[in-house]
Amino acid sequence: QVSLKESGPGILQPFQTLSLTCSFSGFSLGTSNMGVGWIRQTSGKGLEYLATIWWDDDKYFNPSLNSRLTVSKDTSNNQAFLKITSVDTADTGTYYCTQRDYYSGAFDYWGQGVMVTVSS
Amino acid sequence: DTVLTQSPALAVSPGERVSISCRASEGVNSYMHWYQQKPGQQPKLLIYKASNLASGVPARFSGSGSGTDFTLTIDPVEADDTATYFCQQSWNDPDTFGAGTKLELK
Numbered sequence: 001q002v003s004l005k006e007s008g009p010g011i012l013q014p015f016q017t018l019s020l021t022c023s024f025s026g027f028s029l030g031t032s033n034m035g036v037g038w039i040r041q042t043s044g045k046g047l048e049y050l051a052t053i054w055w056d057d058d059k060y061f062n063p064s065l066n067s068r069l070t071v072s073k074d075t076s077n078n079q080a081f082l083k084i085t086s087v088d089t090a091d092t093g094t095y096y097c098t099q100r101d102y103y104s105g106a107f108d109y110w111g112q113g114v115m116v117t118v119s120s
Numbered sequence: 121d122t123v124l125t126q127s128p129a130l131a132v133s134p135g136e137r138v139s140i141s142c143r144a145s146e147g148v149n150s151y152m153h154w155y156q157q158k159p160g161q162q163p164k165l166l167i168y169k170a171s172n173l174a175s176g177v178p179a180r181f182s183g184s185g186s187g188t189d190f191t192l193t194i195d196p197v198e199a200d201d202t203a204t205y206f207c208q209q210s211w212n213d214p215d216t217f218g219a220g221t222k223l224e225l226k
Binding site: 046047048049060063064096101104105107108109110111113 | 121155165206216219220
């Protein structure tokens with residue numbers, strides 16, 4: 001049974017770096033064709049794709065945020081990580097990590113999401 | 121970016137059939153997926169690659185389409201189907217989502 005859970009700071013100030021952790025079970029990023037995708041949901045843009053990290057450490061980013069995003073993984077501990085630099089109020093929203101299928105491109109399973117508020 | 125256009129809301133009665141549309145601003149082959157999101161919950165995959173039912177999803181849900189026009193059909197609709205339905209394409213970079221169609225039951 002696949003399960004994912006996001007964790008993060010909750011609240012941070014403008015210009016800080018947002019660091020999120022995705023802890024998952026039921027699959028491994030050491031297995032071919034597995035990926036973890038990051039998506040956020042904001043009042044301004046709805047659901048917005050951020051990035052994907054694949055089993056082979058290949059990474060894809062949304063070009064609109066490319067320069068601000070970093071993704072990484074810890075295969076041994078079944079974790080994936082997302083960092084967003086220089087946040088502002090537009091980054092306020094709910095952040096989801098997902099299991100992603102390489103062949104279909106769908107986001108098969110989603111974490112419950114973590115709410116992030118950027119406020120001074 | 122590929123823009124996905126969905127109608128904002130629909131209202132149907134239980135037992136009826138409902139079709140929810142998603143139109144892409146450019147072709148996405150068959151790489152269109154559908155999700156259901158209930159209030160306070162995360163999205164849940166219903167259909168992948170236009171017409172494939174995701175694991176555990178009732179057969180009342182089906183998908184069709186290719187290219188730029190896609191449809192999610194629920195037949196028959198049940199009270200528990202009250203939710204917002206999103207489409208997502210993974211053919212063109214970056215992945216994009218529709219704004220969602222809110223389905224209400226009469």
